[in-house]
Amino acid sequence: MQPKTLFDKIWDNHVVHSIENGPQVVYIDRHFIHEVTSPQAFAGLKKRGVSVFRPSQTIATADHNVPTKDQHLPIKDALSKHQVDTLITNCKEFGVELYGLGHPYQGIVHVIGPELGITQPGMTIVCGDSHTSTHGAFGNIAFGIGTSEVEQVLATQCVLQNKPKTMKIEVNGSLKNGVVSKDIILYVISQLSTSGGTGHFIEFCGSAITSLSMEARMTICNMSIEMGARGGLIAPDKTTFEYLQNRPFAPKGSDWEKKLKEWASLKTDKSAKFDQEYYFKADDIEPMITYGTNPGMGIGITEKIPSLNGDASIKKSLEYMDLSGGSQLLGKKIDYVFIGSCTNSRIEDLRLVAELVKGKTKASHVNAMIIPGSKQVEKQAIEEGLDKILQEAGFELRQSGCSACLGMNEDKVPKGKYCVSTSNRNFEGRQGPGARTMLASPLTAAASALTGHITDVREMLN
Amino acid sequence: MDKFTTLESTCIPLPLQDVDTDQIIPARFLKATTRDGFGDNLFRDWRYSQNGQANPEFILNKGLSGEILVAGRNFGCGSSREHAAWAIYDYGIKVVISSFFADIFKNNALNNGLLPVQVSDEFLEILFKEIEKDPDTKVIVSLENEIIKIKDSDYQEEFEINEYKKYCLTNGYDDIDFLISKKKAIGEFETSR
Ligand code: SF4
Numbered sequence: 001m002q003p004k005t006l007f008d009k010i011w012d013n014h015v016v017h018s019i020e021n022g023p024q025v026v027y028i029d030r031h032f033i034h035e036v037t038s039p040q041a042f043a044g045l046k047k048r049g050v051s052v053f054r055p056s057q058t059i060a061t062a063d064h065n066v067p068t069k070d071q072h073l074p075i076k077d078a079l080s081k082h083q084v085d086t087l088i089t090n091c092k093e094f095g096v097e098l099y100g101l102g103h104p105y106q107g108i109v110h111v112i113g114p115e116l117g118i119t120q121p122g123m124t125i126v127c128g129d130s131h132t133s134t135h136g137a138f139g140n141i142a143f144g145i146g147t148s149e150v151e152q153v154l155a156t157q158c159v160l161q162n163k164p165k166t167m168k169i170e171v172n173g174s175l176k177n178g179v180v181s182k183d184i185i186l187y188v189i190s191q192l193s194t195s196g197g198t199g200h201f202i203e204f205c206g207s208a209i210t211s212l213s214m215e216a217r218m219t220i221c222n223m224s225i226e227m228g229a230r231g232g233l234i235a236p237d238k239t240t241f242e243y244l245q246n247r248p249f250a251p252k253g254s255d256w257e258k259k260l261k262e263w264a265s266l267k268t269d270k271s272a273k274f275d276q277e278y279y280f281k282a283d284d285i286e287p288m289i290t291y292g293t294n295p296g297m298g299i300g301i302t303e304k305i306p307s308l309n310g311d312a313s314i315k316k317s318l319e320y321m322d323l324s325g326g327s328q329l330l331g332k333k334i335d336y337v338f339i340g341s342c343t344n345s346r347i348e349d350l351r352l353v354a355e356l357v358k359g360k361t362k363a364s365h366v367n368a369m370i371i372p373g374s375k376q377v378e379k380q381a382i383e384e385g386l387d388k389i390l391q392e393a394g395f396e397l398r399q400s401g402c403s404a405c406l407g408m409n410e411d412k413v414p415k416g417k418y419c420v421s422t423s424n425r426n427f428e429g430r431q432g433p434g435a436r437t438m439l440a441s442p443l444t445a446a447a448s449a450l451t452g453h454i455t456d457v458r459e460m461l462n
Numbered sequence: 463m464d465k466f467t468t469l470e471s472t473c474i475p476l477p478l479q480d481v482d483t484d485q486i487i488p489a490r491f492l493k494a495t496t497r498d499g500f501g502d503n504l505f506r507d508w509r510y511s512q513n514g515q516a517n518p519e520f521i522l523n524k525g526l527s528g529e530i531l532v533a534g535r536n537f538g539c540g541s542s543r544e545h546a547a548w549a550i551y552d553y554g555i556k557v558v559i560s561s562f563f564a565d566i567f568k569n570n571a572l573n574n575g576l577l578p579v580q581v582s583d584e585f586l587e588i589l590f591k592e593i594e595k596d597p598d599t600k601v602i603v604s605l606e607n608e609i610i611k612i613k614d615s616d617y618q619e620e621f622e623i624n625e626y627k628k629y630c631l632t633n634g635y636d637d638i639d640f641l642i643s644k645k646k647a648i649g650e651f652e653t654s655r
Contacts, residue, residue: 019626020625023626027648027651036492037543040544048642050642053648064489077493082495086495130540144542145542145566146542146543147545147570148570148573148636148637148638149637155638156641156642156644157648158641158644194480194536195480195535198565228539228565230565294480312477408489408490415512427485428484429485430484
């Protein structure tokens, strides 16, 4: 048999039908939906008089629009409320399980899938959200789709797709102190650009990747989409299996044993060929931060902002950020810190932050919000006493949701203000009209909140 | 979905790279539960100031008309929101020309009868120059022949489109119709696993 990549193995396993010179009909094992990209899809089903084909493989949550304070009260914003209510009605009508506001499993769709054990190796997973790539950390094919495709999956449990090409990104060696998985992925994107992965599905491998926890792996796969890739995945291993065991929806008993055997075979064959390959060294990476308005505009924290080369897009970007080429970000005064989003809002992220800020206080002019990725993360943070540590340091721990990652609810960064954010996108206006976002790791964000300016966290660790 | 065969139109130039979906339609306008009306907020934050005043510098406020949007490399990067394609189409654009499209945007556009035409960097540059010289420059897009041509000039180029997608667009046929016709095979696939 011809050697295959892990991606090819999983993909080929799910092809129902191939159209000559056209896309393939790909079977979908798990379909996550949320309030923003599903209403028009359900409306389409109603118009066609079609039901949801496999409701038991469809999981819904409300995350993009929800408030992060007083979640027990009705949503104040009328449009948001209408969207969340529409999701409730649709789920009822079509028999789809909903982990809505108030449910102990509610949270950001890419945080709850893994933590509930719904996300498993070898699967195909889609959601009407580009960061569906997060789930690939478990060794599956997970990718974001548009609303028309959400409707396709609801109606037939399949989606029409052209098979992407494959790319390998290998990172070897060990990370320096103060450097975490967010820095790896920001570094890789800064090297390959925001379109470097377009048309490809990426497999991340190498010792710097396999030594990461599941949470840290999810951060990497989450941002593979920011390179333009369709998604990213990491072969499942002991770390994956240990994370999944005993999760609410993970297989149990003899099923578990059976699955373990199956999952252990999910690997790229030794001599398999990728369409593209890139290699990086972990010790070339320092804490990263972005200076511009796309995630590829990142630099090491001690580096200077690249000088203008007459490019109109870069000029526009630096004007928006009110930064100039050739200057350093280190020491730059900031106004907001946002720790949250499907990139960095898991319990491990909160622990890292709490450990760093314990016994210290944030700079008084900084507004520091921490938004847990899910109700379960929120609960666990309280159980571990992290909420107290954070509160004493002046950080506000709120309730779960997407929040200021995209500013659809009331959590926004005001015009012209600088925000160090652990989210994944620094586009113009992403965190609110005129907001200036600088992407970084939770460690860099927390360190900067403490000092009130862009800070090299390594100085605090030594 | 509307059918698409050929189009001859003036263009709206947007010579910027990496135009992301948050610029095409900012998240705060994604709260609708229908597909209509997104065109009003197309490029909202470039088009209007925060208090709703039209920005005279922005191309959509310069009184140009046209059913073709011409944009720099890597158009449509970012989120999977199909609202971006809906907003462009709702505004009255039928074709987007760029030298590179983000994957999900391309799929979303095709699923809504909006044709993404990928041209070479050289062709794109020439096109921007021609439009700058004469804003009434017309472009002819023939889906049937997969050819894009600047009218009354020698500049033309072939573009590629997946045969199946071409069939869908020329016939106004949705993917979902096709998938529903395959339900039996999908059921058999499930039992065979
Ligand atoms: S946290 Fe941000 S990136 Fe993640 S799903 Fe929510 S809005 Fe999208």
